[in-house]
Amino acid sequence: MQDKLCPKCKKIKPRSKFWKDRRRADGLQSYCISCQKNRYKTEDYRSWQRDRTLSPVHKQALNAARFANKRAKEYGINRKISVHAVLAVWERDKACLKCGGGLGLDHVVPLSRGGLNILENLQTLCSKCNSSKMQKIRDYRERQTTPLS
């Protein structure tokens, strides 16, 4: 049984000071237990753990919501949309309303033109169609037959 170097605290510790991890070559986690515990405490790690367990669409929705909220903040809008709102919009629209392509989020009335960061002002546009829409107000949802309940 060899001792093992923890790259975090730079200390050489006995193998018993490391948690087991069967996916790794030596069967142990790279950081020692006390470093791992510190790591679990940090918010970054917690949100990383949370993100990691989400489905790809859920992750994409999370990023879209974060991006929308960041942009809204730039326009002085503090109201935030949730990841669930984004998922609801995508559930309703299924795909980009203009080209039928990928998912993406668009404010029907752009934030720069006083649009609100709310569910009712959102539609699904892929990034390509979104960037060609620019600052125009265009509601592609009119084509939809089922309104959002």
Ligand SMILES: [Zn+2]
């Ligand atoms: Zn350590």
Ligand SMILES: [Zn+2]
């Ligand atoms: Zn599109």
